[in-house]
Amino acid sequence: MVRVGLIGFGLAGQAFHAPVIRAVPGLELAGIVERSGTRAREKYPEMRVVRTIEELLADKEIQLCVVATPNDSHFELARACLLAGRDVVVDKPFAPTLRESEELVRLAADRGRLITVYVERRWDGDFGTVKKIVQSGRLRTAVEYECRFDRFRLEPKANAWRERADQPGAGVLFDLGPHVIDQALVLFGEPRAITASAFCERETSQVDDSFDVCLEYPHLRAMVRARIVAFTPGPHFLIHGTKGSFVKYGMDPQEALLRGDDFPQGKDWGEGWGEEAESQWGTLSVVGEPSVKVKTERGDYRGFYANVRDAIEKNAALEVTPKQALQTMRALMLAHKSSRERRTVAWSEPVD
Numbered sequence: 001m002v003r004v005g006l007i008g009f010g011l012a013g014q015a016f017h018a019p020v021i022r023a024v025p026g027l028e029l030a031g032i033v034e035r036s037g038t039r040a041r042e043k044y045p046e047m048r049v050v051r052t053i054e055e056l057l058a059d060k061e062i063q064l065c066v067v068a069t070p071n072d073s074h075f076e077l078a079r080a081c082l083l084a085g086r087d088v089v090v091d092k093p094f095a096p097t098l099r100e101s102e103e104l105v106r107l108a109a110d111r112g113r114l115i116t117v118y119v120e121r122r123w124d125g126d127f128g129t130v131k132k133i134v135q136s137g138r139l140r141t142a143v144e145y146e147c148r149f150d151r152f153r154l155e156p157k158a159n160a161w162r163e164r165a166d167q168p169g170a171g172v173l174f175d176l177g178p179h180v181i182d183q184a185l186v187l188f189g190e191p192r193a194i195t196a197s198a199f200c201e202r203e204t205s206q207v208d209d210s211f212d213v214c215l216e217y218p219h220l221r222a223m224v225r226a227r228i229v230a231f232t233p234g235p236h237f238l239i240h241g242t243k244g245s246f247v248k249y250g251m252d253p254q255e256a257l258l259r260g261d262d263f264p265q266g267k268d269w270g271e272g273w274g275e276e277a278e279s280q281w282g283t284l285s286v287v288g289e290p291s292v293k294v295k296t297e298r299g300d301y302r303g304f305y306a307n308v309r310d311a312i313e314k315n316a317a318l319e320v321t322p323k324q325a326l327q328t329m330r331a332l333m334l335a336h337k338s339s340r341e342r343r344t345v346a347w348s349e350p351v352d
Contacts, residue, residue: 002309003030005062005086007053007077008069009040012091015258016120016301017068018044023269024305026313027064031056053077057084064312066118067091070161071169075100078115082107087114087312092178094329096169098351101329105322114311116318117325118304121179122186124252125274125299129282130237132297134187138286139241145187145222146238147180149251150230156204164206171207172226173198173335180224181335182320182328184215188222190327191215195344196335201229213335216344237282244289248282252299274299 004021006013009032021029031048033056034040040049050056056065057080065081066089067074075095081088082104094101094117108115121127134142156163162170173196193216198208210229215222237248254274257263276296285291310316333351338344 128297150233
């Protein structure tokens with residue numbers, strides 16, 4: 001049994017880490033750091049809840065620490081856990097800078113500890129479907145790829161640190177960018193250049209609430225986008241290839257379920273977990289063939305933590321490797337640089 005300590009009990013800790021950890025056999029959520037408030041004690045009355053990371057690390061039986069706090073604290077908290085001899089999962093983004101991310105990877109290697117970043121959307125069912133289609137060769141050579149996150153929220157959330165200009169690592173490019181960039185890198189590898197624009201669609205926004213990032217390859221453009229004023233969402237995934245196209249609307253259902261008030265907190269999530277309604281399946285159109293609906297692969301965020309458990313126990317290779325996490329951070333920082341300087345930047349350029 002791998003005992004886990006969760007640091008932070010905001011949205012990320014409550015919805016995306018605690019219930020997933022508790023649902024994975026071989027993992028035990030043994031402690032939560034909640035600096036203020038009583039939400040953790042109310043939700044998990046049997047759980048040990050402490051106010052400081054020092055209290056958590058005093059429990060020598062906790063082997064894995066999960067950092068699910070505001071972005072500006074990721075580096076110091078992850079560093080403290082590594083120095084205390086613990087394996088570490090950091091919620092995306094890795095850290096506010098590439099330099100800090102690289103330092104954490106070096107420290108983990110020096111200490112012989114595991115470190116990875118929580119990009120659970122690799123375990124989205126629709127991304128699994130896209131990956132399968134791309135790798136199958138059904139579209140032959142992909143020449144255009146697009147992934148969109150469209151939302152409709154006309155006012156910033158009150159007191160949300162992600163939407164405050166005085167918070168390092170704020171803005172939607174830092175928030176959603178790691179997910180869509182990580183997915184593109186998994187599919188197509190490192191690009192040769194990046195062109196990006198992070199901007200505000202709402203007059204009341206203090207930081208970027210939308211973005212366009214183009215990862216440029218020799219014969220492919222991978223475009224990842226987010227919008228905050230999109231009452232009618234566009235396709236979540238769109239791929240054009242030399243033999244056909246795949247179009248997919250709608251988002252993976254897991255996030256909405258995890259954020260729901262009636263979400264089951266035990267290990268039994270039901271047999272249909274992660275399965276998408278047929279009405280949301282994507283359409284594959286191939287030259288010379290009738291268009292067909294493609295059943296969406298079953299998504300399951302538990303796969304991330306099951307892999308971390310297996311990697312800690314030396315039973316499997318880590319799926320989200322430190323190298324991949326640093327590649328995503330490089331792309332994210334180059335996207336910010338491109339947007340700031342209003343130009344295309346080469347993959348090899350310095351970022352800080």
